[in-house]
Amino acid sequence: MCTLAHVFEAAGLATLVLTPMRRIAERMGVPRALYTDFPLGLSLGKPADEAFQTQVIRSAFELLKETKGPIIRDFPISISATDSEPLQCALPARLNPDLHPAVDEAQALRAAYERAVESSKKTSVGMRIDAADIPDALAKFAQIAQGEHWETLGFSAESIYGTVHDIRSYYEEVACELAAAPIAPWATEQWFYEQTKAGEVVLKARRAMRDQQVAQEVWFGLAPAGRQ
Amino acid sequence: MSIFGKDEKAIAKFSETLPIPEFPECDFNIPKPLKSAKVAIVTTAALHLEGPGYELGDSDYHFESLSSAARNLKLGHHSVNFDRGGFAADINVVYPIDRLEEMADRGEIGSVAENHYSFAGNQSASVAEIRLDSGPACAKKMLDEHVDVVLLTGT
Numbered sequence: 001m002c003t004l005a006h007v008f009e010a011a012g013l014a015t016l017v018l019t020p021m022r023r024i025a026e027r028m029g030v031p032r033a034l035y036t037d038f039p040l041g042l043s044l045g046k047p048a049d050e051a052f053q054t055q056v057i058r059s060a061f062e063l064l065k066e067t068k069g070p071i072i073r074d075f076p077i078s079i080s081a082t083d084s085e086p087l088q089c090a091l092p093a094r095l096n097p098d099l100h101p102a103v104d105e106a107q108a109l110r111a112a113y114e115r116a117v118e119s120s121k122k123t124s125v126g127m128r129i130d131a132a133d134i135p136d137a138l139a140k141f142a143q144i145a146q147g148e149h150w151e152t153l154g155f156s157a158e159s160i161y162g163t164v165h166d167i168r169s170y171y172e173e174v175a176c177e178l179a180a181a182p183i184a185p186w187a188t189e190q191w192f193y194e195q196t197k198a199g200e201v202v203l204k205a206r207r208a209m210r211d212q213q214v215a216q217e218v219w220f221g222l223a224p225a226g227r228q
Numbered sequence: 229m230s231i232f233g234k235d236e237k238a239i240a241k242f243s244e245t246l247p248i249p250e251f252p253e254c255d256f257n258i259p260k261p262l263k264s265a266k267v268a269i270v271t272t273a274a275l276h277l278e279g280p281g282y283e284l285g286d287s288d289y290h291f292e293s294l295s296s297a298a299r300n301l302k303l304g305h306h307s308v309n310f311d312r313g314g315f316a317a318d319i320n321v322v323y324p325i326d327r328l329e330e331m332a333d334r335g336e337i338g339s340v341a342e343n344h345y346s347f348a349g350n351q352s353a354s355v356a357e358i359r360l361d362s363g364p365a366c367a368k369k370m371l372d373e374h375v376d377v378v379l380l381t382g383t
Contacts, residue, residue, distance in 0.1 A: 001272050001349070001380045001381075001382045002248075003249060003251075003351070003355045003358055003359055003363065004270060004272070004347065004358060004363050004366075004380060005378075005380055006251045006254070006255070006359075007358065007359055007363035007364060007367060008270075008363070008366075008367045008370070008378050009254070009255035009256060009257055010255045010367075011364060011367035011368065011371060012257055012367075012371060013257060013259075013367060013370060013371065013375060013376070013377070013378050014257045014258065014259035014376060014377045014378070015377075015378045015379075015380060016377065016378070016379050016380065017380045018379070018380065018381050018382075019382070020239075021239070021242075021243040022243070023240070023243035023244050024243045024246060024248065027248050028248050028249070028251060029251055029254050031254055031255065031256050032256075039233065039234070039310075039311050040233045040239070040309065040310035040311060040383065041233070041310035041311035041312055041313075041314055041315065041322070041383045042311055042314045042321050042322075043271075043273075043321065043322050043324075043381040043382060043383065044320060044321045044322070044324050044327070044381070045321070046314075046321065047313075047314040047315075047317040047318035047320070047321040048317055048318040048320075048321075050320075050326075050327065050330070053320055053321070053324055053327045054327050054330070054331070057324060057327055057328070057331065057379070058336075060379065061262055061336075061337075061377075064258075064259060064262060064377065067258060068256065069254055069256040070254050070256070081233065081234040081236075081311070082234050120316075121299055121300050122299060122300045122301055122302070122319065123302065124302045124303040124304075124312070124315070124316070126278070126302060127281065127302075127304070127306070158284050161284060161306065162284065162306070164308075165306055165308075168308075168312070169303070169312070169316070172312055172313050172316045173316045175313065175316070176313065176316045176317040182317075183313045183314060183316070183317040185311050185313075185314070186231075186233065186234055186311045186313070187313055188311075188312070188313030188316065189231075189311060189312070189313060221306075221307075221308055222308075223308060224231045224232055224233055224308045224309050225231070225232035225308075225309055226230050226231040226232050226235065227231055
């Protein structure tokens with residue numbers, strides 16, 4: 001963002017950067033930046049809060065009144081990444097006990113996923129696989145968790161990473177459809193890795209890969225840094 | 229170890245130590261009054277329409293055009309270290325297109341650009357490609373479309 005701001009100003013445009021990383025904006029001498037102390041990923045602070053988002057944009061636009069830069073101003077409201085309530089989002093009961101619990105769970109959530117896509121008109125699933133492939137992908141992670149080598153299941157380093165992106169997107173979009181309350185920072189990530197069978201099996205597979213001495217660059221990105 | 233995206237100290241250390249390109253000069257343009265300005269969004273969240281999107285890694289410096297009518301966007305930023313639940317709930321938390329349209333309807337801004345642009349946030353360490361190639365190309369498109377103000381958002 002900061003590089004692009006310089007490039008665009010050099011071309012003749014006026015720019016405003018919304019950044020959660022004040023020091024980077026300072027160090028790069030960004031022409032105009034509004035420092036937003038919000039969790040990474042939440043540029044406008046609060047999803048589905050039109051008044052708050054508008055307040056952020058208006059604060060950024062205020063910077064256009066300045067006649068000299070670089071200038072950084074702080075948005076007055078901070079949002080913590082850690083002090084929100086856990087997501088309350090019920091998971092389906094087991095339907096088919098012959099399936100791995102994560103596979104059964106993903107299949108049972110398909111209708112909710114389709115409703116989520118219908119209501120939001122979007123999905124981020126599709127980097128590597130489609131929604132219909134999610135249960136089979138989780139079956140592969142279950143095999144890795146049980147000791148199967150990841151490459152024998154047809155994964156490449158890129159495809160296993162993209163597949164987890166799709167699994168997580170599927171579940172996070174489901175969570176947004178099923179949750180009764182507004183989506184708090186990191187709530188869907190926490191729900192996925194700590195509450196769902198899918199998150200559990202992805203973390204188990206990640207640990208199994210680590211224990212098998214698989215190159216860290218392959219398994220590390222299957223969950224946020226710091227998650228075990 | 230705590231989760232990176234929730235760890236303020238880790239993020240602060242990252243912000244302090246990340247190698248950054250130097251910009252010895254800071255161009256600073258004063259646009260026309262906001263009430264008559266055309267505003268575009270440029271995001272580094274790697275948003276894209278249905279299709280190939282962005283490559284993994286730090287070498288994809290291309291940009292995507294997003295028409296102002298498009299809402300069926302995919303989040304192509306592949307890092308696992310930011311909160312994606314917000315975007316899943318509401319694209320405006322990353323890409324505030326509806327908020328800009330409301331502001332245009334109220335007369336707070338002149339107009340919303342016909343097209344907006346998306347880059348991948350993860351770039352080569354030198355950022356030479358977006359500095360010399362795709363960044364200037366994107367700027368030219370916006371100038372050709374008579375954009376005055378660019379709101380930059382990321383993930």
